[in-house]
Amino acid sequence: MEAGLGAGLAALAKALAFGLAGIGTGMAQARIGSAAVGGIVEKPELFGLIVVIMALPELIVILGFAAAFTIK
Numbered sequence: 001m002e003a004g005l006g007a008g009l010a011a012l013a014k015a016l017a018f019g020l021a022g023i024g025t026g027m028a029q030a031r032i033g034s035a036a037v038g039g040i041v042e043k044p045e046l047f048g049l050i051v052v053i054m055a056l057p058e059l060i061v062i063l064g065f066a067a068a069f070t071i072k
Contacts, residue, residue: 014068021064028057 036050 010071013071017071018061018064018068021060021067025057025060028060029054032057 032054036054039050040047
């Protein structure tokens with residue numbers, strides 16, 4: 001029975017690692033996106049920098065995905 005419990009807890013840990021990373025990234029993207037639109041309107045020459053800044057929170061999801069794979 002403990003092998004089943006251990007497998008269940010590992011699955012829960014994987015789901016939390018990936019799910020919470022996704023939720024956190026979504027919250028960050030919402031705030032960064034609204035600020036980015038305002039920044040592009042004021043200074044269109046910063047478009048490239050703003051695109052890079054918009055992509056940074058996506059790394060959090062990738063790290064959560066990697067963490068989910070490392071949990072046994």
